[in-house]
Amino acid sequence: MTTSFLSEVKRQPESRTVKLVWSDGFTGECPYDTLRGYCPCAGCQGHWAQEIQYHAPAAAVEPLRIEPVGNYAISIHWSDGHATGIYRFDYLRDLCSRQEEVQ
Numbered sequence: 001m002t003t004s005f006l007s008e009v010k011r012q013p014e015s016r017t018v019k020l021v022w023s024d025g026f027t028g029e030c031p032y033d034t035l036r037g038y039c040p041c042a043g044c045q046g047h048w049a050q051e052i053q054y055h056a057p058a059a060a061v062e063p064l065r066i067e068p069v070g071n072y073a074i075s076i077h078w079s080d081g082h083a084t085g086i087y088r089f090d091y092l093r094d095l096c097s098r099q100e101e102v103q
Ligand SMILES: [Zn+2]
Pocket: 039, 040, 041, 042, 043, 044, 045, 082, 084, 085
């Protein structure tokens, strides 16, 4: 588990990605659809999910608002009305790292 925290979160509508910069310099760009599809809340993942799975959003979504949760996570208010996902910093970092492997 990483101890670094997010120092910058920036929406980039041109590329439909969110830029995430960590305190140790690690930088990632995560597509909106990826973030929404990997929403970690129980409503999206199910209460008994063993492993987080990707659920493709029904329609293109945008993050309307991104807010800090304590000093360990952010919450994202999506354009489809969904806002219960709490994205922990280490979870986001994991998502960003996976994203780079795919490219
Ligand atoms: Zn969710």
